[in-house]
Amino acid sequence: MAAAPVTDPPARTGRGGRPRDPSRDDVIRAAILRLLGEVGYGALTMDAVAAEAGVGKATIYRRWRTKQDLVIDTVSELNRAWTLDADTGSLEGDLRQLVHRMVEMMASPVGAATRSLLAAMQHEPALIDAFREGPMAIWRRAFAEMWARAQARGEVGPGMTQSIPAEAATALFVQRWLVTREPVDAAYADAVLERVVLPLVRQETAGSRAG
Amino acid sequence: MAAAPVTDPPARTGRGGRPRDPSRDDVIRAAILRLLGEVGYGALTMDAVAAEAGVGKATIYRRWRTKQDLVIDTVSELNRAWTLDADTGSLEGDLRQLVHRMVEMMASPVGAATRSLLAAMQHEPALIDAFREGPMAIWRRAFAEMWARAQARGEVGPGMTQSIPAEAATALFVQRWLVTREPVDAAYADAVLERVVLPLVRQETAGSRAG
Structure with missing residues (x-):
């Protein structure tokens, strides 16, 4: 696996239901990506996501109801x-x-x-x-x-x-x-x-x- | 998966390095099988294996040095x-x-x-x-x-x-x-x-x- 180059995915296109602040969404997604890789799903908490992304927990809960929703959607x-x-x-x-x-x-x-x-x-x-x-x-x-x-x-x-x-x-x-x-x-x-x-x-x- | 019949594996043949008390080994193996299915590898402890199998921890440690050895061997x-x-x-x-x-x-x-x-x-x-x-x-x-x-x-x-x-x-x-x-x-x-x-x-x- 180490030999495979990690290329950037193609740019994402817009879609319906897109949140108003996509850049904040991207920050939250990047935080989840890091946390899943490091600690795994079981140990991942909404608190850790908020801290890692540098946003308030209310911001996360406004868009995703549960940890499962947040992680699966991401x-x-x-x-x-x-x-x-x-x-x-x-x-x-x-x-x-x-x-x-x-x-x-x-x-x-x-x-x-x-x-x-x-x-x-x-x-x-x-x-x-x-x-x-x-x-x-x-x-x-x-x-x-x-x-x-x-x-x-x-x-x-x-x-x-x-x-x-x-x-x-x-x-x-x-x-x-x-x-x-x-x-x-x-x-x-x-x-x-x-x-x-x-x-x-x-x-x-x-x-x-x-x- | 529910539709597949769970058949008994074929009888095991003996091999070198076999412990002196294979029936106790089988009890320990059955305990690990239950615990892995129920709590998973991360939450499985030598204490729980000993309790589930009804043997002393010393019995387990005489044969397997670590949890990893015990589970992988089983x-x-x-x-x-x-x-x-x-x-x-x-x-x-x-x-x-x-x-x-x-x-x-x-x-x-x-x-x-x-x-x-x-x-x-x-x-x-x-x-x-x-x-x-x-x-x-x-x-x-x-x-x-x-x-x-x-x-x-x-x-x-x-x-x-x-x-x-x-x-x-x-x-x-x-x-x-x-x-x-x-x-x-x-x-x-x-x-x-x-x-x-x-x-x-x-x-x-x-x-x-x-x-």
Whole structure:
């Protein structure tokens, strides 16, 4: 992991429901990112976030009701930045870009914070649904939209997005990131694409054309 | 995960270095299994293990120097039971059996304890190496021996065991088990074998024969 360059995520675009003071939001998000990496979700408190961000606790509570809301929203928003503008015009281009972005995210402080949340899920069942509807949904949607674009271009059949082979597009990275801790870098991303993901896509496409 | 039947692991065989009182060892292991599932690695103490197992702390310290030794040894030994006698006579038979055993382990209390250790790794770097040399090495060795047998039978080329496609034999299960929490059961195991693992093995074999 040390070998992977930590690149800046692409600039975030605006969206509805954006708070009035985005710069203060960014300061709070940066504080959470540091605290999750350092102490983890369990030991993170609203007091520590307020102190680390240099804002009053009332400022935080005005926008987020609970620690879980605050952390899930922050980690989701930070992950979202890596998934924007993913349309390159071809499935192979889209896959390559999304997988490289995911690998960069994993090696970044956002990856450490996301992994910290995944660890906390083990003993806080309420986090499982929150993670699924937050950070995980961000990546699911990015991949689902990629498969939908590929289907519209005639590159894959309609069953790809929910298919088991589609799970392979992320699974090998997740396994190294969470279990084996072997390098997850750009070279590994390319190797997984060439030897696992693209062959499985070709096989599924051939199968759906033959069927 | 609830749908997966929790079957008993195969009986353990003896090995060198076995303690004099294996039944007491088993009681201590069962206590750790319960505590890891309930409170997690961080909150587990030698006192709690001794109380839960109904043995004196001296008994535990005679055999294990530290909490880390005790927990890693226990989780390794419990995982080992699922990997024994894996030779079925063919690669497809071996793969099917190992993958089904892994899926049963994930749905069992041993799986919950293993996942608890993986979560603890996030904030205890010393656990990363211990996990790699303990529970992870058990499964790595079982899969490596499976690829070696397949190579000896002429079913795959020599490069399979360390290959990236070989990582797919476990990665999809790990992703559901640790991240998406979608069902990991026997039907899923068969589907992953048919649509991901066996096609990749055939592709690698064809490639190594052509090359």
